[in-house]
Amino acid sequence: MVYYFHFHSFTMNMYLFVYDLMQFCGHSWIFTNMIIRFMTFGKDSLADTFYSIGLVMRVCQLLSILEILHILTGIDKSRLLPRFLQITERIIVLFVVINSQEEVQGKYVVCVLFFLWNLLDVVRYTYNMLARMGIYYLPLTWLNFSLCIPLYPLSVLAKAFAICVSLPYFEYFGTYSIKLPFPFAFSIYFPYVLKMYLLVLFTGMCFIIQNLFSERKAHLGTGNIKTKRS
Numbered sequence: 001m002v003y004y005f006h007f008h009s010f011t012m013n014m015y016l017f018v019y020d021l022m023q024f025c026g027h028s029w030i031f032t033n034m035i036i037r038f039m040t041f042g043k044d045s046l047a048d049t050f051y052s053i054g055l056v057m058r059v060c061q062l063l064s065i066l067e068i069l070h071i072l073t074g075i076d077k078s079r080l081l082p083r084f085l086q087i088t089e090r091i092i093v094l095f096v097v098i099n100s101q102e103e104v105q106g107k108y109v110v111c112v113l114f115f116l117w118n119l120l121d122v123v124r125y126t127y128n129m130l131a132r133m134g135i136y137y138l139p140l141t142w143l144n145f146s147l148c149i150p151l152y153p154l155s156v157l158a159k160a161f162a163i164c165v166s167l168p169y170f171e172y173f174g175t176y177s178i179k180l181p182f183p184f185a186f187s188i189y190f191p192y193v194l195k196m197y198l199l200v201l202f203t204g205m206c207f208i209i210q211n212l213f214s215e216r217k218a219h220l221g222t223g224n225i226k227t228k229r230s
Contacts, residue, residue: 019070020132021129023060024122027060027117027122027125030056030057030060033053037049045111047106047107047108049114053114057094061087062091082211085207089201089204093163096176100175100176101169113158116154116155141219145212145219146216175190176188
């Protein structure tokens with residue numbers, strides 16, 4: 001029985017390590033690609049960020065849905081609601097807002113958003129991989145639980161700006177707006193849905209920031225850096 005428990009724990013830990021490694025490789029590729037393209041082409045590289053790295057970005061964000069299942073099944077001890085909010089925010093902005101409107105894909109805000117996301121994720125998945133092996137490098141731990149506090153609100157502002165930029169296109173093309181036939185006589189005007197979601201986005205930001213400060217205090221406030229994994 002004890003052997004089975006240890007084997008199961010080892011298997012799950014190895015699975016999570018492989019998952020973190022895949023995400024690290026994906027986000028590192030995106031982050032490096034963005035930097036090299038900017039150094040090579042300058043501002044011209046910003047407008048086609050989505051076209052050059054959008055596919056890998058979408059794959060990485062779809063894979064991140066597994067993190068919700070990891071928490072639900074108990075193999076990851078992170079809190080469910082903050083992680084759920086962070087993942088759904090990205091999914092909605094990336095797939096519903098940016099991916100559905102070609103005119104938005106060339107905006108500079110997409111480049112800013114991708115830069116912030118990938119900077120945070122490269123650090124987070126590096127920390128997670130080392131933590132799976134029982135390695136806690138103090139500067140990396142500090143960076144993982146500190147960098148997100150200023151960068152996450154910036155990413156929320158970038159998400160909100162991307163939504164605002166997309167509104168005229170959703171209004172013009174009528175994307176996702178639905179008018180139900182008689183006898184319902186009911187319609188869904190998607191720009192209104194996005195405007196309401198902005199309230200949810202900023203409300204969720206307050207909750208997540210509070211959780212980020214709590215995690216930072218748990219890992220760094222008392223000098224104990226091994227109590228919890230991201």
